[in-house]
Amino acid sequence: xxxxxxxxxxxxxxxxxxxxxxxxxxxxxxxxxxxxxxxxxxxxxxxxxxxxxxxxxxxxxxxxxxxxxxxxxxxxxxxxxxxxxxxxxxxxxxxxxxxxxxxxxxxxxxxxxxxxxxxxxxxxxxxxxxxxxxxxxxxxxxxxxxxxxxxxxxxxxxxxxxxxxxxxxxxxxxxxxxxxxxxxxxxxxxxxxxxxxxxxxxxxxxxxxxxxxxxxxxxxxxxxxxxxxxxxxxxxxxxxxxxxxxxxxxxxxxxxxxxxxxxxxxxxxxxxxxxxxxxxxxxxxxxxxxxxxxxxxxxxxxxxxxxxxxxxxxxxxxxxxxxxxxxxxxxxxxxxxxxxxxxxxxxxxxxxxxxxxxxxxxxxxx
Ligand SMILES: [Zn+2]
Numbered sequence: 053x054x055x056x057x058x059x060x061x062x063x064x065x066x067x068x069x070x071x072x073x074x075x076x077x078x079x080x081x082x083x084x085x086x087x088x089x090x091x092x093x094x095x096x097x098x099x100x101x102x103x104x105x106x107x108x109x110x111x112x113x114x115x116x117x118x119x120x121x122x123x124x125x126x127x128x129x130x131x132x133x134x135x136x137x138x139x140x141x142x143x144x145x146x147x148x149x150x151x152x153x154x155x156x157x158x159x160x161x162x163x164x165x166x167x168x169x170x171x172x173x174x175x176x177x178x179x180x181x182x183x184x185x186x187x188x189x190x191x192x193x194x195x196x197x198x199x200x201x202x203x204x205x206x207x208x209x210x211x212x213x214x215x216x217x218x219x220x221x222x223x224x225x226x227x228x229x230x231x232x233x234x235x236x237x238x239x240x241x242x243x244x245x246x247x248x249x250x251x252x253x254x255x256x257x258x259x260x261x262x263x264x265x266x267x268x269x270x271x272x273x274x275x276x277x278x279x280x281x282x283x284x285x286x287x288x289x290x291x292x293x294x295x296x297x298x299x300x301x302x303x304x305x306x307x308x309x310x311x312x313x314x315x316x317x318x319x320x321x322x323x324x325x326x327x328x329x330x331x332x333x334x335x336x337x338x339x340x341x342x343x344x345x346x347x348x349x350x351x352x353x354x355x356x357x358x359x360x361x362x363x364x365x366x367x368x369x370x371x372x373x374x375x376x377x378x379x380x381x382x383x384x385x386x387x388x389x390x391x392x393x394x395x396x397x398x399x400x401x402x403x404x405x406x407x408x409x410x411x412x413x414x415x416x417x418x
Contacts, residue, residue, distance in 0.1 A: 058153055061085055061131040062187040065155070068095040068108065069133045069194050075100060079194045082108040082132040084116035084125070091128060092116035108132060109140040113147055124148045133191035135162035135184060141170040144180055151181040155191025204235060211239050214246050217303045218381050224374045225301065231281045231371075235301065241322045243315070249323060250301035251294040252277055252284055256406075259288030265413035266332045268324060269293040269361075270347075272339025273389030276300025278371045279337050280361070282402035288410050288417075292327060294320065296343075298384025300375050311387035317346040324354060333409045334358045337394055357412035361405055364398035 061083055068081025072095040084092040094112030098104055109132050117123050125147040133155040136144065141163040144152055152171070154164060163170045164182050171182040213219045225231070239248040258264055269280040269291055277284075277293040277300050284291045295302040296316050305311070320343075324332070334355045336344040341360065348358055372392045376382050385391060397405055407417040 057088075058131070058183075058186045061090075061129070062133070062153065062155055062191070064090065064093070065108075065131045065133050066187065066190055066194065068093050069191070072096045072108070073194060073198045079198050080108040080132065080134045082112040082130060084112045084128055084130050086120075086125075086128045091119055105139060107137065107140050108134075109136055110143055113143055117147065126150070129153065131186070133187075133194065134158050135164050135166055137161045138163040138168065138170060145170065145176060145178045149180045151183070153186050154182075154184045155186055156188045156195070157184060200234065207237065211237065211248055213248070213303065214305075216307060217247055217305045219248070219303055220301065220375045220377065220381065222301075224377060228278065228371055228374065231278050231284075233284055238323060238326065241319065241326070243318045243322050244297070247297050247303040247305060249294060249297060249303075249319065250277075251292060251323070251327075253290070253292050253327065254285040255290045256285045256287040259410060259415055259417075261416045263410075263413075263415045264288060264290045265410045265415050266290040266292065266328050266330065267335050267409045268320075268328075268332045268355075270320075270334060270336040270340045270344055271296065271299065272337050272341070272343065272392075273299070274372065274385060274392040275337055275339055275394060276372075276375060279392070279394060279396040280335070282397055282399050283335070283361070283405055286402060286406040288415065289406050290328075292324075292332070294323060296320075296384070298388075304375070304381045304384065306380060306383050308383045308387040311384045313343050313346055313388070316343060317350055320347060321351055321354070331356045333412045335361050335405065335409060337361050337396070338363060339389065339392065339394060359405070359408055359412065362397050362401045363394045364396060364401060366395040366398075368395045 064083045065081040069079040073079035077096040077099050080096045082094045092112045092115035094108045096108045097106040127150050129151040131153045135154045135158040157166050159166050233252040233254050236251050236253050237248050271279045276295045280293050298304050298311050410417045
């Protein structure tokens with residue numbers, strides 16, 4: 053049973069895990085508690101310390117034992133965000149902890165029931181209680197986010213940039229906290245010629261009827277997917293938001309001649325065939341009207357309906373400037389159109405737009 057107190061200590065361990073992530077370590081955190089007081093905290097530091105044993109639990113046990121002046125931690129409880137490994141479980145048994153509470157399970161190396169269960173081994177002389185599942189979801193999410201980020205960095209390095217193109221550094225977008233959706237990339241479509249296309253693919257919570265209506269959100273020249281930030285992930289929708297090559301987070305060919313609407317149309321249709329072969333609703337900004345017409349003319353059966361998105365008319369120049377550190381990146385702007393003066397739908401407009409999309413698909417709207 054999870055008590056409020058257990059959750060409280062686990063939240064402290066989670067804060068340690070987040071600090072580990074910031075330091076580039078696998079995010080696991082621990083706190084050692086005795087008589088309702090924190091004796092020690094610990095987080096993963098193997099990378100920083102060149103020490104394979106520097107797990108969060110070991111660090112917390114070491115600090116705690118030093119603070120108490122005793123290698124035995126009688127009456128202490130250890131809270132850790134991840135199921136302990138065999139090394140840590142062994143150290144916990146040696147320290148005579150009264151109780152171990154962990155967050156999420158570790159299916160690969162967990163030694164408290166997942167791979168083996170040292171705490172339940174009758175041949176070991178121990179008296180440590182163990183309990184898992186406290187704030188399991190939060191503890192797991194921190195790890196997942198960390199590994200997802202690491203994979204995307206690895207992919208970044210694995211996806212080479214063509215000599216005739218530029219790739220906007222991701223720091224340029226860091227301030228746009230309202231567009232922090234997981235990045236997706238595609239580079240191997242024939243029409244892409246090796247340039248890398250970025251897109252967002254977010255599923256909102258299902259609608260009341262359990263359905264998700266898929267929509268392709270199309271920005272125009274001078275804009276990027278940011279235009280649809282308030283529609284992205286809306287309830288009842290799967291929002292597919294590509295950045296056209298030359299814009300947003302996609303690669304930026306340096307030659308103006310590369311940027312033709314017909315080519316963007318071909319790329320989009322190939323990409324759509326891969327990510328969503330069933331018909332979608334096409335939602336476009338005013339600036340994307342020409343491209344939307346080209347798409348519809350070329351593949352009418354791919355689109356259930358075409359809807360022009362309203363514009364809230366705010367001033368958001370920084371977001372439109374973000375993709376372009378200097379003029380070298382701006383070939384698409386020179387070829388197809390200037391920096392946007394739009395801002396995308398307001399929250400209220402996005403809500404109405406989501407209902408229009410669901411209506412177009414024949415799904416219920418409340
Ligand atoms: Zn460990």
